Amino acid sequence: MPTRLLPPGIEVFERGWLSANNIFHFGDQDVSLVDTGYCAHENLTIDLVRNALNKNSLSRLDKVVNTHLHSDHCGGNAALAKAFHCEILIPAAEEKAVSNWNEDLLSYQNLGQECPRFAHDRLLIPGQEILLGRYVWQILAAPGHDHHSVMLYQPDHCILISADALWEEGFGVVFPEIWGEPGFEEVAQTLDLIETLPVSLVIPGHGKPFIDAAKSIATARSRLDYLASDPDRNARHGAKVLLKYKLIEWRTKDLDEVNHWIVGTPALKSAAKQLNMDLEDFIKWLPQALVKSGAAKLEDQKLIDLA
Ligand SMILES: [Zn+2]
Known part of the structure; x- marks a missing residue:
């Protein structure tokens, strides 16, 4: 040890x-x-x-x-x-x-x-x-x-x-x-x-x-x-980390409120810009990206933290 x-x-x-x-x-x-x-x-x-x-x-x-x-x-x-x-x-x-x-x-x-x-x-x-x-x-x-x-x-x-x-x-x-x-x-x-x-x-x-x-x-x-070698990777990673961090605190959150937080967070808006996504696409992508990486799940329009 x-x-x-x-x-x-x-x-x-x-x-x-x-x-x-x-x-x-x-x-x-x-x-x-x-x-x-x-x-x-x-x-x-x-x-x-x-x-x-x-x-x-x-x-x-x-x-x-x-x-x-x-x-x-x-x-x-x-x-x-x-x-x-x-x-x-x-x-x-x-x-x-x-x-x-x-x-x-x-x-x-x-x-x-x-x-x-x-x-x-x-x-x-x-x-x-x-x-x-x-x-x-x-x-x-x-x-x-x-x-x-x-x-x-x-x-x-x-x-x-x-x-x-x-x-x-x-x-x-x-x-x-x-x-x-x-x-x-x-x-x-x-x-x-x-x-x-x-x-x-x-x-x-x-x-x-x-x-x-x-x-x-x-x-x-x-x-x-x-x-x-591809700053989009950093933007995607950073956005996922920020949402995951927030979700650890929330544990579970209505998707509407998650999206409200995303569009109100300047660093995430910067990430969307870096990724050439408008905010509508970005709020569809980001929670799904967490789900895909196994860090969260979606149930009944709620985003739920997975340890
Ligand atoms: Zn730090």
Whole structure:
């Protein structure tokens, strides 16, 4: 089990797809949590932190650190700040968006998602270091999936917290490309950066920690080639991921309401445009595409999530 490779003072709360993994760091001087899951799971996130504090005879959570501000990574921020009076640290590039809670800069409206408003206390600046629990971590820029994302790297133990830049089998949707901004090149650069690091354990944003970074980098590169060689693939994949994510939360939803959400979600409208589909065709295609891939079923005009 790779988690046995975790040094003392680090615990990974492996979550699912709706909530990203949370990484709990503790030492004498600092107790921190990296990423906080989705808002619908905020009570579970608080319980996980409380259990870890109790188990390790700790009295406080000092800070929350977000690798990036997608709703599955920071949806628990507001609830944790309220429950533990902890500081919140966000990637420096998100300062303007969070200070004014600017919906045009934040991703939630664009992606049709929810995230309770929170305030940040400090910034994560790529190139600088940060104490998490008992170890000092390097803050690395990780553009691609999200251009403002950071990763965290601990050089003594060769541990990488990769967020959605590298999973055991791939990486997060290259969202910028869906609305016509470059992203594939940035994904490649971030993979190149990871390859330069001695890594003995990767803690990804989703899925279990894994040890074979080289194999995952190779898988990610071949996936990237597949997507970049035809941007329609990325648009189709991104649209399916966005609907699936929403459906995990809904579990079941009337098709009319699903369609209403699709046409009200700007990123999906961008995907339709990329695919040269008008919205009428797109709302016929997208739920069916999920069904075809085995991620959902349609019954009595309801779309139902399949795990
Ligand atoms: Zn993400």
